[in-house]
Amino acid sequence: MKKLALITGASSGIGKELARIHASKNGELILVARRIEELEKLKLELESQFKVKVWVIEQDLTVKNAAANVYNFTKKNNLEIDYLFNNAGFGGHGFFVDRPITKDLEMIDLNVSALVELSHLFLQNMKIRKAGKILNTASTAGFLPGPLQATYFATKAFVVSFSEALAHELKPHNISVTALCPGPVKTEFEKTAGMTGGNLFEKAASAKSTAEKGYRAMEKGKVICISDPVLNILIQYIMPFIPKVIIPGMVQKMQTI
């Protein structure tokens, strides 16, 4: 039976690679992002390479009714989602007080509100069917306070916490929820966040390997997947012993360009 996946932020980076992996497993896809021309290109690639059906939705997920528009598209086309990938997101560098507040509110709309609303909409049917999987792209930023990216880190802390709680609530319904938590990854993220020129992304992981680890974790029903092995050890086994008061300073140093 072909699994149908809906991926937000499928026009580049991790989302695009998640789409390629899913198609390579003979899965069908609904791709969502703003850049329709990128989505159309990916649709052509996947349909011709893997002979799977791909739908595309051009949608800015920060606007009013965005999640409902996506949901209504699937309803209208009688499409039942097996896997939901809440992946679209962006960051933004700088001191919170000096950043345009509109940008940070937009970040919350995308990284948090759209993810919550899409989850709620698509979970209704998953609950009835007693089957489904959600992969939320969070970040290792979700485990720390993040001076110089305060709002971004906080949005990802929300995603980690929300995913852990939902995973627990939905277990009896045979629905898994996974939070993929990458460290730096070579995608358009660095540029969008205004972080080019620093050294944080020098040894960044590839989008492909990150997506592979996330997809595998989702298949296994793992709740948290920290895709970078060094950061995994740091966050799980070393950070709990570091005094909390020194963490913001350490993070700010790392985030300084």
Ligand SMILES: NC(=O)c1ccc[n+]([C@@H]2O[C@H](COP(=O)([O-])OP(=O)(O)OC[C@H]3O[C@@H](n4cnc5c(N)ncnc54)[C@H](OP(=O)(O)O)[C@@H]3O)[C@@H](O)[C@H]2O)c1
């Ligand atoms: N790269 C990293 O270092 C890193 C690390 C940890 C976590 N992450 C997370 O990974 C996820 C994917 O990011 P990425 O690294 O693959 O970056 P990316 O290459 O910039 O991809 C971001 C995706 O989100 C979509 N998007 C952005 N704004 C949108 C909007 N308003 N409405 C709908 N879609 C929108 C973009 O498509 P359009 O521009 O076409 O709309 C694009 O497909 C994000 O949640 C990010 O926070 C990234």
